[in-house]
Amino acid sequence: xxxxxxxxxxxxxxxxxxxxxxxxxxxxxxxxxxxxxxxxxxxxxxxxxxxxxxxxxxxxxxxxxxxxxxxxxxxxxxxxxxxxxxxxxxxxxxxxxxxxxxxxxxxxxxxxxxxxxxxxxxxxxxxxxxxxxxxxxxxxxxxxxxxxxxxxxxxxxxxxxxxxxxxxxxxxxxxxxxxxxxxxxxxxxxxxxxxxxxxxxxxxxxxxxxxxxxxxxxxxxxxxxxxxxxxxxxxxxxxxxxxxx
Numbered sequence: 562x563x564x565x566x567x568x569x570x571x572x573x574x575x576x577x578x579x580x581x582x583x584x585x586x587x588x589x590x591x592x593x594x595x596x597x598x599x600x601x602x603x604x605x606x607x608x609x610x611x612x613x614x615x616x617x618x619x620x621x622x623x624x625x626x627x628x629x630x631x632x633x634x635x636x637x638x639x640x641x642x643x644x645x646x647x648x649x650x651x652x653x654x655x656x657x658x659x660x661x662x663x664x665x666x667x668x669x670x671x672x673x674x675x676x677x678x679x680x681x682x683x684x685x686x687x688x689x690x691x692x693x694x695x696x697x698x699x700x701x702x703x704x705x706x707x708x709x710x711x712x713x714x715x716x717x718x719x720x721x722x723x724x725x726x727x728x729x730x731x732x733x734x735x736x737x738x739x740x741x742x743x744x745x746x747x748x749x750x751x752x753x754x755x756x757x758x759x760x761x762x763x764x765x766x767x768x769x770x771x772x773x774x775x776x777x778x779x780x781x782x783x784x785x786x787x788x789x790x791x792x793x794x795x796x797x798x799x800x801x802x803x804x805x806x
Contacts, residue, residue: 566590566592566644567645567648568591568644568645568646568647569583569586569594569646569650570596570649571586571594571596571650572596572650573597573653574596574605574652575597575753575754576753576754577752577753577775578747578751580608582650582652582782583608583612583619584615585780586648587615587618587619588615588617592618592620593619593620594643595609595622596622596624597623599623600623601623602621605621605622608621620639622638626653626675626682627674627675627682629682636686645694646687646691647786648699648700648786649691649697649699650782651683651701653676654676654702655720656706664715669715669716672716672717672719672720673719676720676724677721677723680701680724684699684701684728684731684742687699692735692738695739697739698741698743698785698786699731699740700786701724701725701727701728701745702745702747703725703746703747704717704721704747704748705746705747706722707721707722707725708746708748725744728742728743728796729744729795732744732795739790741786741788741793742795743793743795744795745785745797745798745799746799747773747799749771749772749799749800749801750763750771750772750801751773751774751775752773756772770801770803771802771804772801773801778799781799785797
């Protein structure tokens, strides 16, 4: 009897980094499960269709990653209907810019829910299904704000610092149980919707090699998943050659 197909879940799969990560794992033969809010299902289904056209296996789910019941049901459904989760990637960004006096409690709470609380729910549910098997990989996408709070990014920095602390705590708890937890700091501007909407000179920056390209970032997630347990990397950072430390 053949073994069930390994499965990858990506929480926050859009047309940028999340989509690139999905394509990279699909190319490795994993069934990829893609999630975004229900209102983005058309775009998500289009991404899944493209992956299937390239010969991969993809499933799209409209899920609010901040909703505990929806997240628990999602993990149960994937495990029961698609296959055992071998790797889970949390990739929700929630990058916004407001001066601290213009940052309302609603803005701060929403950013925290999206970038930190949803990460906790993702990590907890991944640990729940992986721990009995004694194997699995859980990866969190971080940012420059995971390490340093810049002016105008109080909400984003608070959430990303929280996510990094979560990853560190989970790594210490789950590593001895056979589960690899990694945190990837993306230190620089990533080509995608946010960059296109906020940087008029994006094309020139890309031409100069100053922008992180999703297709170049994604193989690092696969590399972390493939690492032997004798030499696991917990945290890695990626930046373009012009980015200051």
